Amino acid sequence: MNLFADIHSLVIDALTQMQSEGTLPADLDFANVTVEPPRDALHGDMATNAAMVLAKAARMKPRDIADTLAIKLAADDRITSADVAGPGFLNLRLAPDVWLSVIPDAIKTGNDFGRSTMGGGKKVNVEYVSANPTGPLHVGHTRGAVFGDALASLLDFAGYNVTREYYINDGGAQVDVLARSAYLRYLEANGQEVQFVDGTYPGDYLVEVGEDLKAKYGDSLVGKPESEWLADLREFSTAAMMDLVRKDLASIGVKMDVFFSEKSLYGTGLIETALDNLDAKGLIYQGTLEPPKGKLPDDWEPREQTLFKSTEHGDDVDRPVKKSDGAWTYFAPDIAYHYDKIERGFDELIDILGADHGGYVKRMKAAVSALSDGKVPLDIKLTQLVRLYKNGEPFKMSKRAGTFITLHDLVKLVGADVTRFVMLTRKNDAPLDFDFDKVLDQSKDNPVFYVQYAYARINSVLRKANEAGIDVSETALIASDTSNLGHDAELAVARKIAEWPRLLELAAKHNEPHRIAFYLYELASEFHSLWNRGKDDPDLRFLQDDKIAVSQAKISLIRAVSVVISAGLGILGVTPMEEMR
């Protein structure tokens, strides 16, 4: 049930009727007509912009349209008043029982309340994290992981068929570096003194890999030339790193559907096929790129390479797909990978990348646009940097000083739930300040606990009611008589609940899970407010002595609140807490 959608279709019906009566011209586009909560509750329960949006195309005055529309809408049972205001807003008030009807519906539907069919089962691929398999995940990856995961859940909830995917960059030179670094740890495990020169990874997460290598190979690789062990160690250490990555992801509640290996593209002809596809469209050519304007690299020299004409699809310059020695650039397998996604039949692609990859957005979009003939949209969401703070001071990360904060550290220090909620309480394209002390502070300063507290309080009331012998089973609450409710403070909560399905669709439409976090905060606020009003006005307390039916109605209201909190937190991947003592 989505009340805003219901009233929206009521408005559209009325407008269509006006067309058939000749009050409105026949050729009008209703796409921009919205029904939304007004900014100021004094204006009404819902407002529609229909008159203003249509005025121009209909060549009529907004207020004239609004007046006629108001009469039609007011005729509906659900509408108690329809007033024209300001430049042509139409403010609607709904009968209390319409709002209250959302309560049994929410309880009945449970964690699926608000689930939408908006996505129509369209296949969406969400690619996120995709960190190089060369070490543990760090703070930046964490944000991408949390954001991508919440977005995937959000889209799933909105009716899309979602695949969560991780692209393993296991084909490039960085994997050679990993293998050499692991070899050094292997030598160490065999009792040798080793030096980690520049260009190797000194992190101690490879110590265990070195020991595992010793267990597998004994000392048979010691002193052997690189050519004899490099390939094996690449394989062995990337597998070990991916185990690490999977563990890290699992610790923060992220589970991928597909791990796609870059290496698996080589030798299958897929890269060639993808580029042939572009070539057939006349988008591949041999050429020489202009030097970059501004600062010129010291070793710049004109080079003829195989180029992709990405400028045809909105990029600033054409991009090389082959190096001057004929080998593929990193971009070629990326193209093939996205080609594969298109071939797998996805209707929509979403990539979550760190802000440092901002330079790839245009070229990747160009490639997907070219490969799919513009049929498959690619949305690339960049997650901006995470700035760490401790005691209000910026916290500098340094691998050398050992102050490098990994996902593992983060989860150990503040927990998965707090990490997720805090990182989702921000737009993805705004930088995020993450203060260790603040997020751990269990106070109203911290939105995580504010929402959790509301949930815990509601459960507390349910326990109390149960002790008092009131039947608060799901069936009893669904059957409770909501006409016992009706105070403004109670209706305000019901209205907020009714907004949930609408908000969810908006968040999904814009790929913005942070809206859920903010909504939950507002919902919690409405609830806390109602709670405290019960102190001054005994009629607003949830448990009413000797009035079981009234108590049940009031409890059903807050039970509906907890249902929405639970559903919302579920999308964000945060566990609701029954108790917080």
Add this chain to the structure above:
RNA sequence: GCACCGAUAGCUCAGCUGGAUAGAGUACCUGACUACGAAUCAGGGGGCCAGGGGUUCGAAUCCCUUUCGGUGCACCA
């Protein structure tokens, strides 16, 4: 030099793809615990929405431009 992202209350941020008098939290000032959890609530002050132009009935939101911050800029991934 170019591209992308950001700039909203002292501070941290929302602002529902153009709507009504721009909102929360925090901090500061007042109040509310002898009944459901005070990790809460009620009230108050606090704004040139970075600056300037434009588009229109209407702009924090769209376009242009300037300034300041962040990120990235030939075969590395």
